Amino acid sequence: xxxxxxxxxxxxxxxxxxxxxxxxxxxxxxxxxxxxxxxxxxxxxxxxxxxxxxxxxxxxxxxxxxxxxxxxxxxxxxxxxxxxxxxxxxxxxxxxxxxxxxxxxxxxxxxxxxxxxxxxxxxxxxxxxxxxxxxxxxxxxxxxxxxxxxxxxxxxxxxxxxxxxxxxxxxxxxxxxxxxxxxxxxxxxxxxxxxxxxxxxxxxxxxxxxxxxxxxxxxxxxxxxxxxxxxxxxxxxxxxxxxxxxxxxxxxxxxxxxxxxxxxxxxxxxxxxxxxxxxxxxxxxxxxxxxxxxxxxxxxxxxxxxxxxxxxxxxxxxxxxxxxxxxxxxxxxxxxxxxxxxxxxxxxxxxxxxxxxxxxxxxxxxxxxxxxxxxxxxxxxxxxxxxxxxxxxxxxxxxxx
Numbered sequence: 001x002x003x004x005x006x007x008x009x010x011x012x013x014x015x016x017x018x019x020x021x022x023x024x025x026x027x028x029x030x031x032x033x034x035x036x037x038x039x040x041x042x043x044x045x046x047x048x049x050x051x052x053x054x055x056x057x058x059x060x061x062x063x064x065x066x067x068x069x070x071x072x073x074x075x076x077x078x079x080x081x082x083x084x085x086x087x088x089x090x091x092x093x094x095x096x097x098x099x100x101x102x103x104x105x106x107x108x109x110x111x112x113x114x115x116x117x118x119x120x121x122x123x124x125x126x127x128x129x130x131x132x133x134x135x136x137x138x139x140x141x142x143x144x145x146x147x148x149x150x151x152x153x154x155x156x157x158x159x160x161x162x163x164x165x166x167x168x169x170x171x172x173x174x175x176x177x178x179x180x181x182x183x184x185x186x187x188x189x190x191x192x193x194x195x196x197x198x199x200x201x202x203x204x205x206x207x208x209x210x211x212x213x214x215x216x217x218x219x220x221x222x223x224x225x226x227x228x229x230x231x232x233x234x235x236x237x238x239x240x241x242x243x244x245x246x247x248x249x250x251x252x253x254x255x256x257x258x259x260x261x262x263x264x265x266x267x268x269x270x271x272x273x274x275x276x277x278x279x280x281x282x283x284x285x286x287x288x289x290x291x292x293x294x295x296x297x298x299x300x301x302x303x304x305x306x307x308x309x310x311x312x313x314x315x316x317x318x319x320x321x322x323x324x325x326x327x328x329x330x331x332x333x334x335x336x337x338x339x340x341x342x343x344x345x346x347x348x349x350x351x352x353x354x355x356x357x358x359x360x361x362x363x364x365x366x367x368x369x370x371x372x373x374x375x376x377x378x379x380x381x382x383x384x385x386x387x388x389x390x391x392x393x394x395x396x397x398x399x400x401x
Contacts, residue, residue: 057094057122059155065095066127066148073141080106094122111135125293126150126272133281146275153271157264157358164362168369175373179380183212202386241297248298252325260361262325265299267354270330274347283343284310299325316343329353 057065065086072082083103090096102115113132120128127147134143187209194201215222236243252258269290276286284307291303302325309319317335320326330350337346 057092057098057119059151061092061095062123063148063151063155065098066144066151070141070144070148073144079112079140098122112140123147124151126276126289129281129285129289129293130276130279133276133285134279137280139279143279146279150272150275153355154268157267160359160362161264168373171369171373175376175380182380182384183208187212204383204386208383245297245301248296252298256361260358263354263358263361265294265296266326266330267351267358269299269303270347270351270354274344274351277344277347283316 068086068089069079069082072085073079077085080103083099083106087096087099087103090099098115098119101118102112105115106112111132113128113135116123116128116131127150130143130147130150131140134140134146187205191201191205191209236247238244248261251261272290273283273286276289277283281289287303287307287310291300291307294300294303302323305323306316306319309322310316314322315335315338317331317338320334321331333346333350334343337343
């Protein structure tokens with residue numbers, strides 16, 4: 001199946017552009033269904049661009065596909081019929097493409113998980129591994145449900161993080177904007193008025209004015225330096241894996257951010273291990289798929305270190321205890337699970353523990369920001385009052401004299 005860009009003229013004489021997914025031998029039939037159109041051109045779109053245009057499935061659509069397939073399979077439909085039924089309800093182009101490819105692959109005798117591997121950027125490599133192991137073990141319905149639950153957990157964590165950051169971010173932007181208006185527009189007018197009235201402005205106002213003038217004179221240099229720093233920062237975080245590794249190590253020792261990052265990654269790890277082990281996936285394979293899926297080079301290294309120790313004959317708890325990134329509680333619960341043989345249950349306890357810790361940190365972050373914002377706002381108001389009251393007091397003193 002290829003992506004074509006259709007350029008045509010409709011019945012009103014307007015030029016239209018439309019992307020069409022089609023097999024080369026079926027393209028003529030699809031164009032015939034779109035009449036009356038005068039086709040101006042149907043160039044083949046390059047494969048790399050086609051993937052960027054239509055292969056990315058949103059998190060919401062991915063969860064909906066997994067949930068719907070699970071429900072249809074539970075209702076007694078075959079996978080082929082479930083895909084056909086779901087295909088008629090989809091509006092998203094990328095979701096339709098995924099379902100069409102899945103249906104075609106199954107009709108040709110292929111495996112369902114192979115299509116997930118092709119769309120691994122949308123679903124994640126953990127989901128690919130879960131679908132693969134559940135399909136091979138004959139528990140695809142359960143695998144779809146657990147995969148949906150994992151994606152929903154990720155969505156909840158992202159939403160919670162964003163919600164906890166909205167209020168502090170909004171307050172900082174509002175206060176910064178107010179200070180900018182005061183320094184750039186209000187303060188110069190006040191200083192001119194004070195000089196005309198032969199009043200001595202406060203030292204704070206003079207310093208703020210000199211700072212504003214310095215920014216105006218060197219705005220281009222400062223902007224250029226900021227742009228260069230942003231490019232370097234982007235390169236370190238997204239293009240240079242070693243640089244991102246050291247950046248994450250620096251974040252881990254940061255008082256609040258480090259704990260948040262640790263709990264976030266650990267909660268997702270134990271959530272995935274719980275689902276993977278419950279689906280019948282061996283522990284080493286579950287750890288490998290989790291290491292391959294994570295975008296964090298630091299946690300990737302930690303997981304591969306655990307895998308190496310497991311392959312050398314160490315127990316899971318001993319392997320975890322070798323690295324300080326895993327808490328003593330995690331090591332102890334895993335050790336108990338190894339003794340009792342119920343590793344899945346202990347993974348559930350651990351992921352609940354870290355999720356609770358994460359929610360507590362997110363709530364604490366929002367509440368802790370409130371007094372800091374109040375202090376910053378108070379300092380700003382103090383500067384405003386000093387800039388206004390001190391010259392007015394001098395003026396009253398001169399008039400009284």
